[in-house]
Amino acid sequence: MKFKRSERIVYMTSYLLSHPNELVPLTYFVDKFGQAKSSISEDVQIIKDTFIKEEIGTITTTAGASGGVTFKHKMFYKEADQLISQLCEMLQEKERLLPGGYLFMSDVVGTPSLLNQVGKLIATMYMDEELDAVVTIATKGISLANAVASILNLPVVVIRKDNKVTEGSTVSINYVSGSSRKIETMVLSKRTLPEGSKVLIVDDFMRAGGSITGVMNLMNEFKATVKGVTVLVESKEVKNRLIQDYTSLVKLSDVDEYNQSFTVEKGNCLEKFSK
Amino acid sequence: MKFKRSERIVYMTSYLLSHPNELVPLTYFVDKFGQAKSSISEDVQIIKDTFIKEEIGTITTTAGASGGVTFKHKMFYKEADQLISQLCEMLQEKERLLPGGYLFMSDVVGTPSLLNQVGKLIATMYMDEELDAVVTIATKGISLANAVASILNLPVVVIRKDNKVTEGSTVSINYVSGSSRKIETMVLSKRTLPEGSKVLIVDDFMRAGGSITGVMNLMNEFKATVKGVTVLVESKEVKNRLIQDYTSLVKLSDVDEYNQSFTVEKGNCLEKFSK
Numbered sequence: 001m002k003f004k005r006s007e008r009i010v011y012m013t014s015y016l017l018s019h020p021n022e023l024v025p026l027t028y029f030v031d032k033f034g035q036a037k038s039s040i041s042e043d044v045q046i047i048k049d050t051f052i053k054e055e056i057g058t059i060t061t062t063a064g065a066s067g068g069v070t071f072k073h074k075m076f077y078k079e080a081d082q083l084i085s086q087l088c089e090m091l092q093e094k095e096r097l098l099p100g101g102y103l104f105m106s107d108v109v110g111t112p113s114l115l116n117q118v119g120k121l122i123a124t125m126y127m128d129e130e131l132d133a134v135v136t137i138a139t140k141g142i143s144l145a146n147a148v149a150s151i152l153n154l155p156v157v158v159i160r161k162d163n164k165v166t167e168g169s170t171v172s173i174n175y176v177s178g179s180s181r182k183i184e185t186m187v188l189s190k191r192t193l194p195e196g197s198k199v200l201i202v203d204d205f206m207r208a209g210g211s212i213t214g215v216m217n218l219m220n221e222f223k224a225t226v227k228g229v230t231v232l233v234e235s236k237e238v239k240n241r242l243i244q245d246y247t248s249l250v251k252l253s254d255v256d257e258y259n260q261s262f263t264v265e266k267g268n269c270l271e272k273f274s275k
Numbered sequence: 276m277k278f279k280r281s282e283r284i285v286y287m288t289s290y291l292l293s294h295p296n297e298l299v300p301l302t303y304f305v306d307k308f309g310q311a312k313s314s315i316s317e318d319v320q321i322i323k324d325t326f327i328k329e330e331i332g333t334i335t336t337t338a339g340a341s342g343g344v345t346f347k348h349k350m351f352y353k354e355a356d357q358l359i360s361q362l363c364e365m366l367q368e369k370e371r372l373l374p375g376g377y378l379f380m381s382d383v384v385g386t387p388s389l390l391n392q393v394g395k396l397i398a399t400m401y402m403d404e405e406l407d408a409v410v411t412i413a414t415k416g417i418s419l420a421n422a423v424a425s426i427l428n429l430p431v432v433v434i435r436k437d438n439k440v441t442e443g444s445t446v447s448i449n450y451v452s453g454s455s456r457k458i459e460t461m462v463l464s465k466r467t468l469p470e471g472s473k474v475l476i477v478d479d480f481m482r483a484g485g486s487i488t489g490v491m492n493l494m495n496e497f498k499a500t501v502k503g504v505t506v507l508v509e510s511k512e513v514k515n516r517l518i519q520d521y522t523s524l525v526k527l528s529d530v531d532e533y534n535q536s537f538t539v540e541k542g543n544c545l546e547k548f549s550k
Contacts, residue, residue, distance in 0.1 A: 004321075006281060006321045007321065007325045010284060010325040010326070010329075011329050013289055014326075014331055018292075046282065050282045050285040051285070051289075098442070098443050100441060104464075106464060106467045107466075107467070110424075110431045110432060113428060116293070139414055139417070143431065146422075147421075155386050155387075158381070158414065160414060166373055167381050168373050189379075189381060191382075
């Protein structure tokens with residue numbers, strides 16, 4: 001079968017996009033297309049240049065016998081800023097306020113096209129970290145964690161707050177919920193996370209940070225290194241937050257349940273993007 | 276800015292892949308590239324032909340003023356068969372058997388690259404159905420549902436089994452767990468699913484089908500039409516299954532906890548693919 005350059009480019013673009021953060025040997029394309037390495041290299045160069053120009057992502061070329069190309073999704077400042085503004089606008093809708101000062105967000109974390117964008121944004125912040133897994137807490141963090149992990153090509157590890165875990169032996173810790181001051185338990189199956197992993201923690205909502213602190217303690221039990229913490233929404237009201245070093249996409253403040261009013265503003269994550 | 280054909284093709288391929296099941300007006304590309312409609316149509320034709328040849332998916336062109344192109348991911352028989360074989364092999368590992376006849380599958384549903392393939396397979400089966408949402412049950416179904424929904428460009432609706440639902444008013448039903456015969460509750464926030472929606476139900480594991488029957492009853496409360504039910508793994512042991520019409524990727528049988536043995540074979544989903 002003979003392939004034209006344009007056909008090769010369609011296939012290679014599609015292949016690289018669906019294999020992010022993975023070293024693809026040039027020989028894979030050379031063999032597939034029965035084409036000289038020099039032609040394939042030219043194809044890669046065209047894709048690489050267009051990915052940069054159109055702000056799709058980056059392609060790194062490694063030389064040598066075991067050489068190849070690695071594609072990484074990347075979001076640039078402008079797109080990140082637009083996405084955060086869109087999120088703020090969506091979350092600002094009055095009907096979202098729920099009893100207890102929570103925000104209705106199921107539609108946000110339930111919309112894959114939006115969530116994939118959010119995943120790309122979060123992944124971009126930790127693109128240069130060496131990571132082994134994305135860790136989250138059931139239930140609402142899962143979709144977000146999947147979106148991030150899919151971009152980074154990493155496994156997702158789900159910590160649960162119930163004990164209906166049918167995943168073999170588990171490690172559990174008690175933690176104090178920062179806002180309600182109640183003692184709760186979180187559980188992680190031993191097999192899901194190898195000891196000594198480097199992890200990124202992702203969750204949908206952070207108030208005082210009790211859950212996240214719990215996750216960090218649980219990570220200690222697994223001798224894991226926490227390389228970063230990101231939440232979709234943080235509540236700004238909290239004075240003595242249990243954790244300090246995290247990024248948020250959106251900040252919620254001035255919650256007045258009586259008047260059904262609240263303020264949504266951009267979180268600190270844009271600081272991680274160069275303009 | 277001037278674009279070469281090869282550059283246009285990189286961008287258009289990448290754009291279509293990240294906007295599945297969405298009508299993209301040809302004018303979007305015409306305006307972006309400042310190019311005649313005829314050239315853009317030729318570009319689309321090249322992408323379309325390569326997507327078919329390389330079994331990536333399908334592109335439908337709609338003519339007229341409001342015309343455009345719609346990309347759909349599609350998995351073909353050969354790839355589906357290979358994927359199911361791979362799943363069988365993975366799940367057949369002896370150490371996966373857990374007390375109670377469960378299988379350890381967290382690594383499977385926690386690996387995005389694999390899960391995206393599984394999502395593509397499931398999505399392909401329901402590609403021609405008119406659907407409004409993918410419905411699943413927390414916790415382990417969520418990742419799978421996200422993978423399917425991402426391919427179909429549909430929202431995910433998560434039913435929960437606990438009452439810690441901070442999503443506004445809810446509808447709940449009691450159901451009888453088919454295997455344990457215990458009465459349990461499942462809960463869905465009213466806002467997450469508009470009345471009269473057409474849904475696809477997705478879950479990770481089905482034994483007697485009690486949970487799925489519960490989901491179907493809950494869908495009745497939302498006046499939803501269930502267009503399909505798919506599970507990753509079904510347990511073949513069950514004689515009087517509560518539901519009959521479903522597809523499974525993998526079947527589990529001959530579970531012998533004493534000898535730590537069991538059999539994994541292909542489910543019925545391949546019947547939905549034409550060879």
